[in-house]
Amino acid sequence: MTSKQAPTFTPLQGPVTALFLEEAERLRLQFCCEECIFFQPEQGGRCLYNYPNTQHRRAYFEEDHVVGRVLIFCREFEIL
Ligand code: SF4
Numbered sequence: 001m002t003s004k005q006a007p008t009f010t011p012l013q014g015p016v017t018a019l020f021l022e023e024a025e026r027l028r029l030q031f032c033c034e035e036c037i038f039f040q041p042e043q044g045g046r047c048l049y050n051y052p053n054t055q056h057r058r059a060y061f062e063e064d065h066v067v068g069r070v071l072i073f074c075r076e077f078e079i080l
Helices: 018-026 058-062
Strands: 013-015 070-072
Touching: none
Parallel strands: none
Antiparallel strands: 013 070
């Protein structure tokens, strides 16, 4: 892939956009580990399944310059 090609995403991925962030906040969209039954805050915020979850954590979406990052939905997410 050259730098001029648009990135491709799997069905569980997409770009983090300003519109997504605005709508996620306005609609109170729950999609992060902190809203998942498998999240273990008492274990340092790890996933019960030991999935690498840095990109699913709420803090990932609250960092500066998050727009343009890859949004990855977790297929194991189960809402609390
Ligand atoms: S199953 Fe997915 S969304 Fe749930 S805690 Fe684990 S990594 Fe996070």
